[in-house]
Amino acid sequence: MSYTYAEYDAIVVGAGHAGCEAALALARLGMNTLLFTVSIDSIALMPCNPNIGGSSKGHLVREIDALGGEMGKNIDKTFIQSKMLNKSKGPAVHSLRAQADKQDYTKEMRRVMENTKGLTLRQDEVEKLLVENHCITGVLTSSGAVYPCRAVILCTGVYLKARCVYGDVSRYTGPNGLSAANHLSDSLKELGIELYRFKTGTPARIDRRSIDFSKMEEQKGDERIVPFSFTNRPEDIEREQVSCWLTYTNEETHQIIRDNLDRSPLYSGNIQGTGPRYCPSIEDKVVRFADKNRHQVFIEPEGNNTNEMYIGGMSSSLPEDVQFRMYRSVPGLENANIVRNAYAIEYDCINATQLKPSLEFKGISGLFSAGQFNGSSGYEEAAAQGLIAGINAARKLQNKEPLILDRSEAYIGVLIDDLVTKETHEPYRMMTSRAEYRLILRQDNADLRLTKKGYEIGLIDEARYQKLLQKEQDILEEIDRLQNTNIGASGRVQEILKSFGSTPLNTGTSLAELIRRPELSYEAVELIDKDRKPLSPEVIEQVNINLKYEGYIKRQLKQVEQFKKMEKKRIPDDLNYDDVYSLRIEARQKLKQIRPHSVGQASRISGVSPADISVLLVYLEQLRYGK
Amino acid sequence: MKTDTIAAISTAMNNAGISIVRMSGADAVSIADRLYHSPGNNKKLKDQNSHTVHYGYIYDGEQMIDEVIVLVMKAPNSYTCEDVVEIDCHGGVIVTKKILNLLIKNGARPAEPGEFTKRAFLNGRIDLSQAEAVIDIINAKNDMALKSSVSQLKGNVMEKIKEIRGNIIRDVAFIEAALDDPEHIEIDGFGEELLERVNDNERDILKLLASFDNGRILKEGIKTVIVGKPNAGKSSLLNTLLGEERAIVTEIEGTTRDTLEESIYLGDIMLNLVDTAGIRNTGDFVESLGVEKAIKSARDADLIIYVVDGTRNLDENDREIISLIKDKKTIVLLNKIDAPSLISKKETEEAVKKPVIEISAKKALGLEKLEKEIKDMFFHGEITFNDEIYITNIRHKTALSEARDSLSQVRKSIEDNMPEDFYSIDLMDAYEALGRIIGESVGEDLVNTIFSEFCMGK
Incomplete structure (x- = not known):
């Protein structure tokens, strides 16, 4: 017997990284919000790698923060090592990554969630979506309770019909033995939603005390750290950092794997889900890249209060006895004690082309979804979608236009556009190479790109917005000043240029021109620049980048203009493609x-x-002129 | 919105032995049936299999127009992917036009230029570069150009471009893999290695670009301007080449008051010849307009033929011409070798610093040397067409130029020690530009190459 428990504006299903951002955004935008999770103790759980950020994912976290999301702040509170990757490369590919204390991460996010006004947490399994006339009307839980609502965001992660597998061991649970959600998939199918079955995997965790670190290379964090959140200054979050360790597989490891391939469920056919190419299991790597005689293995701490170490690079679904020998063949792991086995996990997710760019289902009004459920992978990708789904569900309830970031505005835009446009047949991961305009979409300018939007939406407060405007103005004024400050070819100037190995001046030039020289920078020309006002490091960073890469940035801005032209050509929702005669059948x-x-x-x-596209454009033109 | 049926005469409009009238569209067969009579008048084309040939007659009502062969090709296995009917008739401009008119009277519409090809393209039958090559075939003005278009259809250009793109995408994939996974993939020092390949690719593109001139020249002819001071024998040369009296030749200086244009074949090269008024300082207003025009034509020309009068000394008019042709492809002809000369070949060469060929325009002496010189100049000594790759299309040329510029930018970035991620921006631009030639977009190429070539991941 079902009964009505309580009514909410919006309900979020799942409390992973997508669900947390979605629920927080909804509640902060004034929606009376209920969040369901199968385990209150597992809020914002990190069931795989113990880090946040990395190449392009770091960009996502900074964008989430710039829009008013929580992930950046939470990792700033709980990181145990911080590193800017690709520091020797161009600013577009600088990527922040932090090792997290997993338990702290969960604890801190839970604290925020529990103390957010308008947000209620509930431990239960949602079994069924209630839909009338293609509109969501509520959910039904396993206890038989009906919760009427006007919007639902599905953030079920890897939990739908989840199955964990290694060797011939197979358990119908989510990660870490958490209970799977076994009923919701059927409800979705009944509603006509197309499901995919994806798989992913995780490596073993090993007891720190059983590892010989003397055989490994130490990997330290950065001395000068950069916070994820634009609200934090480096000095606010400085702390003692822990190290990670690097070791390698070898021929022996590979031989053990090759000898036992027939016992891998991936090869025996016991797993049918599609796995990601970018995150192959060690057995995949050995098979696909047979010419490589070693693969890197990163040993990463799971937190400050545990001895568990994550064995990055060696995810696997081989049987336990093979895993045991395989890990022990790696230098430094000869006596390794496994705490948790590596496993593969299969789960139901959707074909995300069923979604609009707002992340609302095309066929069911008020139903949104985010995260791994949409076929992505990664904590950051999930959080980014959760935030957008939360914002758009709230805006829908407020009768406002959805927030749609395009590919020239944010990595989040690239991510969602890819998901809802290109059918992905494997878990989708963000990469900087997916962003056409990455020189503009840098992690350092996420606030300049997005915080204004966050403010307009209502997730950024007045003080933070004013600070942003000030920063914007400081940057513009300083660039203007540098462009209009001329430097003569005096002996002193030549001396200073010489000291940086820079060619002397023939005639006078502007300070901006000097800063553009590869061997110089804003900092380098300080002695030549008499009227310099003190500016924050963030402003100086922007000045440097904008001057030094001006040519490239201008070119990309031009491309963006072209791109926007096509984005602005809207296609009517009710266009009948059968009328567009010359389209090819597949198209x-x-x-x-x-x-x-x-x-x-x-x-x-x-x-x-x-x-x-030409045919479509011609047709749209004809439509416009009434044929 | 269904496409209508189009018809056109697809052979040249002259009194050739056979002409072909072609029709494409859903009603092509039924329209043909209204006009076609088989010998026993008992056959309907609509009942015939695709790709069959039928002998018979075209009738206009009761009146027989011509004895014909009709080819029936049904959708989608035709050039346009639509129903296509071809009527091979016995030529003659009047008969052919009459048949076309009958088709139109019975429901077909005259095709726009290139519309068959456009349909083939829109229906996915051919890609953009093939479509354009087909249009080039239609427009081909001489045998060489035809050969070039055909070889492009065979995919020579496509193969070359695919090869270059393949090289580029692998390099980008490596850079991107390394940026994506900096702890797994080492990229330091890659610039040097890349530089070599960028140079190779650029060389290949430059080769294709160089062939563009050839290609255009094959198709459109070499725009050739004949200059020289008055009465040096320019018009005589033109007449000799044309084999007819085209320009007025007199002994009075300044007879040619305007520029004349004519296409001629010198061997198998087509020259679009422009004869010009003699260049001299003149008080005659009409003539001075001609001189101005001559100077302008010379500036736009692919080739200048400078005719020097061997029976007169070089004067200030010659000097003006010499400065005008300084930076142009020029062949200098020392004319009137049949008459007693005042200046030698050597003297002329010293004055003009260009190759000099001795001719007599009047007696048609030395013309074969002129032909050889032009070939050497425009075809880099090579005139074998089947093994060479030609670019014949301005759109291709633009895209190639963009790709070359992008690669130059990569080289500059490497030389300036820019970080590797900047290389891939320009490499991808080059990749994209080259893709436009063969009608391929970037899509998921990069991500797929990264995953298939490099071992990524946690």
């Missing part, structure tokens, strides 16, 4: 299925050729 099918909202989006659908 017609894809367009009918995905129903892109702009010609720009249409052009990114695989199977839609430039010729199809």
